[in-house]
Amino acid sequence: MEYLLLIYADEKAWSTLSKDEVGQIMAAYGTYTQELIAAGVMRGGSELAPTPTATTVRVRNGKTLTTDGPFAETKEQLGGYYLIDVPNLDEAIKWAAKIPSAASGSVEIRPQVDNS
Amino acid sequence: MFARALDELHRRSGARLLAQLIRRIGRFDVAEDALQDAFARALATWPAQGTPANPEGWLMRVALNRAIDQLRHERLQLPDGEAVLAALECGVAELDVAGGDAHWPDERLKLIFTCCHPALAPAAQVALSLRTLCGLTTAEIARAFVEPEATTAQKLVRAQRKIAAARIPYAVPGAETLQERLATVLAVIYFVFNEGYAASASPALMRVDLCEEAIRLGDLLAELMPGEPEVLGLQALMAFHHARRATRSSPEGELVTLEAQDRARWDAGAIAAADAVLKRAIAMERPGPYQYQAAIAALHAKAACAEDTDWAQIAVLYRALQVHLDTPVIDLNAAVALAMAGHLEAGLARIDALERGGALARYHLLHAARADLLRRAGRPAEARAAYGRALTLVQNAAERAYLERRLAALPEPHAGAAHP
Numbered sequence: 001m002e003y004l005l006l007i008y009a010d011e012k013a014w015s016t017l018s019k020d021e022v023g024q025i026m027a028a029y030g031t032y033t034q035e036l037i038a039a040g041v042m043r044g045g046s047e048l049a050p051t052p053t054a055t056t057v058r059v060r061n062g063k064t065l066t067t068d069g070p071f072a073e074t075k076e077q078l079g080g081y082y083l084i085d086v087p088n089l090d091e092a093i094k095w096a097a098k099i100p101s102a103a104s105g106s107v108e109i110r111p112q113v114d115n116s
Numbered sequence: 117m118f119a120r121a122l123d124e125l126h127r128r129s130g131a132r133l134l135a136q137l138i139r140r141i142g143r144f145d146v147a148e149d150a151l152q153d154a155f156a157r158a159l160a161t162w163p164a165q166g167t168p169a170n171p172e173g174w175l176m177r178v179a180l181n182r183a184i185d186q187l188r189h190e191r192l193q194l195p196d197g198e199a200v201l202a203a204l205e206c207g208v209a210e211l212d213v214a215g216g217d218a219h220w221p222d223e224r225l226k227l228i229f230t231c232c233h234p235a236l237a238p239a240a241q242v243a244l245s246l247r248t249l250c251g252l253t254t255a256e257i258a259r260a261f262v263e264p265e266a267t268t269a270q271k272l273v274r275a276q277r278k279i280a281a282a283r284i285p286y287a288v289p290g291a292e293t294l295q296e297r298l299a300t301v302l303a304v305i306y307f308v309f310n311e312g313y314a315a316s317a318s319p320a321l322m323r324v325d326l327c328e329e330a331i332r333l334g335d336l337l338a339e340l341m342p343g344e345p346e347v348l349g350l351q352a353l354m355a356f357h358h359a360r361r362a363t364r365s366s367p368e369g370e371l372v373t374l375e376a377q378d379r380a381r382w383d384a385g386a387i388a389a390a391d392a393v394l395k396r397a398i399a400m401e402r403p404g405p406y407q408y409q410a411a412i413a414a415l416h417a418k419a420a421c422a423e424d425t426d427w428a429q430i431a432v433l434y435r436a437l438q439v440h441l442d443t444p445v446i447d448l449n450a451a452v453a454l455a456m457a458g459h460l461e462a463g464l465a466r467i468d469a470l471e472r473g474g475a476l477a478r479y480h481l482l483h484a485a486r487a488d489l490l491r492r493a494g495r496p497a498e499a500r501a502a503y504g505r506a507l508t509l510v511q512n513a514a515e516r517a518y519l520e521r522r523l524a525a526l527p528e529p530h531a532g533a534a535h536p
Contacts, residue, residue: 001283088285089235090293111282 009105045082127251135223348397349406355390356413
């Protein structure tokens with residue numbers, strides 16, 4: 001079963017980190033990603049550019065409304081994701097807990113709906 | 117009459133039948149629906165056709181057939197659907213429910229951990245446990261929590277859907293997460309007990325039925341996990357409290373405090389049994405919050421009279437408990453213990469600090485405890501104000517009546533007293 005792991009963290013805090021600190025976190029993400037691949041559960045994932053680059057689109061009455069910024073202002077912002085394929089929620093929780101940002105931000109686990 | 121007999125059957129055998137169904141078909145939601153359907157069909161047909169010789173076997177067969185229908189309906193979702201269905205149909209033919217099930221203890225444990233999965237909302241964990249482990253009906257759960265039946269039903273449906281959609285495993289967690297997950301299970305059981313022990317919105321002080329359901333769950337868990345000291349700690353804790361149940365309210369339904377309870381009417385046998393369980397837990401040398409709380413309850417339960425209570429030791433145990441579990445309510449109890457151990461002013465100062473902290477400012481028991489300590493300190497005017505504050509916040513009718521009596525028992529302020 002595929003689960004999307006949505007990584008939320010405080011962008012502002014991230015932007016204040018030193019180069020060394022950022023390097024350490026990126027290295028931890030590299031190790032984690034390798035672990036996912038080695039376990040054969042990795043289906044995809046990426047870091048996302050921060051919310052100032054976000055654009056929200058709505059179509060109303062046939063008109064496309066485009067606005068600057070994310071859909072909702074929150075304390076923690078979506079900063080990246082992984083898509084993993086594991087047998088059940090406990091496995092997904094185990095992998096989510098290992099994501100480096102889980103220690104400061106949070107990870108939302110969303111099961112994929114199987115419409116096949 | 118059939119409805120009551122069926123409710124009884126559901127309580128006695130529901131969890132076992134459900135566990136067996138889940139084991140066969142691997143789907144919590146389908147199993148639960150199928151079993152409910154089987155019970156509904158029993159209610160519709162048994163009155164006319166008579167109760168079958170093997171009611172559980174009948175229910176199991178009907179439920180399994182119903183589950184097979186459902187799975188066939190969804191078979192596109194199962195990669196090897198036809199093979200699974202064929203195996204299940206085979207299973208119906210050779211069904212022997214009456215016979216002993218070697219998997220049963222393990223299955224019950226899986227069911228407990230599934231119902232108390234932390235990915236489910238706490239209220240849903242509680243409702244699902246009472247429904248599937250204790251066999252309470254949705255109406256009974258709704259009554260116990262004073263909420264509309266539709267609300268309970270929706271909680272249950274949502275939980276069952278999440279178990280299916282998020283694929284919450286039907287399994288006992290592995291060693292690396294067992295302690296964390298066990299803590300959730302214990303919290304669910306203790307919550308049920310406390311709801312029964314101090315029903316906040318119910319006119320009666322206690323709803324013994326919920327206490328007894330919690331004790332049943334605790335006993336079951338202790339039987340399944342005899343090597344876990346915290347499980348035994350919770351079992352002992354609930355037993356100590358429950359041993360005093362006959363004396364916690366007067367025949368008129370008024371609250372009687374621990375201090376004023378008739379200790380001769382405490383269940384001495386139950387207290388001795390709880391003490392033995394607690395000793396076994398402590399001997400395992402892995403202390404935890406339930407063991408400390410049970411040890412505190414033990415000191416209360418074993419004091420021959422209120423004056424003999426070893427408050428100094430209780431205050432020490434609260435300090436140890438707070439290392440493991442530090443909530444504002446425990447802090448309040450620790451402050452009371454400190455005051456009762458001879459440090460009245462220090463205890464009052466801690467309660468004042470707690471009130472300023474804000475978390476318990478609207479908790480009636482903080483003000484009731486403060487009032488009682490002020491009374492003991494010979495400060496009736498301040499005690500009066502604190503009882504007044506407690507009375508504006510209390511919800512339970514028996515507790516309200518108690519507070520009103522305590523307020524009335526305070527010495528009357530003299531005319532022209534310095535403090536109005």
